[in-house]
Amino acid sequence: MYKNKMIIVKICLLSVFFSACSKEKKTDNTLIKSPNLDFEFVLKTNDSLSGISYSVSYKNEEIIGDSKLGFVLNTESLKNKPYQIANVSQIENSTVDSTWLPVYGERNKYPEIYNESLFRLSDVDNQEIFNLRVRAYNEGIAFRYEFTNEARKINIIQKEITEFSLPPKAVAWASLRAQSEILKMPVSSIKEAVERPLLVELQDSLFLAIGEAALVDYARMKFINKEGSPGTLVSELSSEVIVDLPLNTPWRFIMAAEKPGQLLEHNYLLLNLNEPNQLEDTSWIKPGKVIRETTLTTKGGIACVDFAEKHNLQFIEFDAGWYGNEYDEASDATTITVDPKRSKGPLDLLEVIKYAKSKNIGVILYVNRRALEKQLDDVLPLLSSWGVSGIKYGFVNVGPQKWTSWLHDAVRKAADYKLMIDTHDEYRPTGYSRTYPNFMTQEGIRGDEESPENSMVINTIFTRMIAGAGDQTNCYFAPRVTETMGSHVSQLAKAVCIYSPWQFLYWYDRPEGSVAGAEGAGGTKEFIKEVPELAFYDALPTVWDDTKVIDGYPGEFAVIARRSGNDWFIGALNGDIPRDIKIPLDFLTEGKTYEATIYFDDDTLTSLTKVGIDTKKVSIKDNLAFKVKNKNGVAIHLKAL
Structure with a gap:
């Protein structure tokens, strides 16, 4: 006793x-x-x-x-x-x-x-x-x-x-x-x-x-x-x-x-450790893949919608500047007033939202915390009435009790208007998406905006990702991909390894048909090229039925497999030294055969991205083995036959 x-x-x-x-x-x-x-x-x-x-x-x-x-x-x-x-x-x-x-x-x-x-x-x-x-x-x-x-x-x-x-x-x-x-x-x-x-x-x-x-x-x-x-x-x-x-x-x-x-x-x-879901109706909550629109123009928005429809993306996102200078306390997030420092326009945002809806593509809008703190109760119902799918809360204050309470109240208020939320900058999750699942994802991560090398991304996988979904702001064609971060296949694999129900795949990339020479917000001068490996992104889900962390060590390498329906996707990232990576397929379903489409880096190729693609049939009895160079990766789509 x-x-x-x-x-x-x-x-x-x-x-x-x-x-x-x-x-x-x-x-x-x-x-x-x-x-x-x-x-x-x-x-x-x-x-x-x-x-x-x-x-x-x-x-x-x-x-x-x-x-x-x-x-x-x-x-x-x-x-x-x-x-x-x-x-x-x-x-x-x-x-x-x-x-x-x-x-x-x-x-x-x-x-x-x-x-x-x-x-x-x-x-x-x-x-x-x-x-x-x-x-x-x-x-x-x-x-x-x-x-x-x-x-x-x-x-x-x-x-x-x-x-x-x-x-x-x-x-x-x-x-x-x-x-x-x-x-x-x-x-x-x-x-x-x-x-x-x-x-x-x-x-x-x-x-x-x-x-x-x-x-x-x-x-x-x-x-x-x-x-x-x-x-x-x-x-x-x-x-x-x-x-x-x-x-x-x-x-x-x-x-x-x-x-x-x-x-x-x-x-x-x-x-x-969080309270159960408090939302009776969750039918409006939609995970998906996103392309960021960087030009803040009608033409750029329409081009992003067309690209999203073609490549099985679910959302486009207009980032800072659509309502004025995000850092100016006088900017009004209830107006469509393009920041001239970011874009010359023109931007008919309501027309883009209408066009996107006709293609079953959602629109996400960025709003800086300066506007949110003074206009939240006006912004939420207004953007909902425009047909917006969600909001990215930017540069939110974090840490003190006051701002912790404010932010989670802002998530709850967004749910009242059927708006999904992505919170950016220093906020890290602690599981509140169980209670309010409109809280889709958040930054609080050393993402691609910081140009992290593979070794740092692998650190992120084994530390930050214990906290929950992370908005990595992936990019694919930006020069930083191969100049500092890793490789193109690393980018493919990263989208498997780092979980986010809203997965930004094209953060700095612009589609054909966008405004020429209007990079804006860090976007690249070049347009997205229709390279074969984009098929991996096209097929990739953002939420899963099962997840297996196959192997890895912080800073050195990571191998993660995720299942959606009968298909599996595998991402492998390698750090600073060449490595033999072995992937046992013992997690596959007994008695089933799978077609494995394997994407790998090959600097002997003359193609734009130097991505090799191979296919083979595999089963639960097989093991896959790769010699992976430093800062490279492997991405695999296993499709059940």
Whole structure:
């Protein structure tokens, strides 16, 4: 039987925090195990009055050492009132074993299997301070803090002191910002707060991912080394949190696996930690492929629609400038007023939308956060009345609680007008697309706008993509493809490896029939050429029935296979050194034969893109093997016969 233990909370100025005030130590531990017994969470309380802490084990090996839980609370009701917290009691246990069906995803169904315990923390008067809810999934551990209506009145969370104590030799792939470089480094050397999720390698064949899920109305968390304790990461919030009871914090999660690809395969854990779909009608939510219109002209828009129809794309997108200078506070997103610095026009946007609709092509419009923050309630109904399919929210503010709440409210409001959303720049997902599936995709990624080499993209795959869909802003014909990033086949493979329900395939590319010499917004001078390998993009879905991460290691290589119906698509990316890549086809259906169309880089060819294409029949018994040069790739379409 679990025994209640005494704990002190000490008041310092207007702050409340767990503090050691006694020499006597007597601990009491509570274990929570995952249904498959791989994960074990230990909640530790003790009579030394040093607070509560936890540790996590994976397959009987400790992966998170003794780590503190709690907050620094700034609250008027506790001013000048030192007192004791007396009780930590386990008040609820439950088990869930189910699956759920997403509107779209990397799979057509997701397992949701976990054991859960809820712990109540209360003071000497038995008044609740906050609860701790812990879930042990087959994929990892998650916990959150809950301030209920019965809790002592709390005004402000000044700091969160949740810790993640890692072994001394742990290394991480860290980035300071959502779109900055991802670099491998010892955890103990992290000097500034780094992004989540954070991929950590503890030793050979043992990897962790730590992060947050269900960040909706709270301040964003990052990780920084605890002062005086290198290797112990502590949560750093982007702002104070104003407490409006009841309040549930975001979930903090720890995943573990023998390979980094297994963590990526289990990224649905973040979706599981969010509330179920809140939209009764989702028939209007459409995934698909997109071409960006860069010239901001009627002619360019019509050309993009025709190209989309020809090449099985579902959307065109007009980027910044259609309503004026996006950085000018005076620009009005309820008008069609082309920014003369971006285009000479003319742009009859309503005519393009009408034409696109006649071809069953949707139109997405970009709106900068400056206009959104002052005009959101006017822009949403207006663009909906124009027949727009969705909006790309640009340069959104992220981090502080104020802007976290604003953004998710803006997603919910968009759903009221049947508008889908793509959020750009520093926002990273934490699973809210389960709750509001009109939230199609988001940036928060070092995409093709930054011209990342293959090795950096591979880092992205095994780190950022644990968080969920990422708008990579792919391009195919822009010079940067072969000059700095990789190869044309790398671009084909990237569209498989990086999941996004809205997949931008032609970010800088213009179709024939567009405005000559009007690159605009970084677009290329050249037109899209009708090269044979575009058939791969034509056939490519953007959402999937199944996903397999076959092999890979951050920065070095990645091989990912995804199924849609009976067909499979495989993308393989290689980093900075030549590599033999082997792909076993043991995930195929027994007894079926497939036609494999294989796209590979071949610099001996005289064609424009130097892409070779081969076909062969394969089955579950076969293995494919390739010698892949550095910064190259392989893309494969397996069509069931």
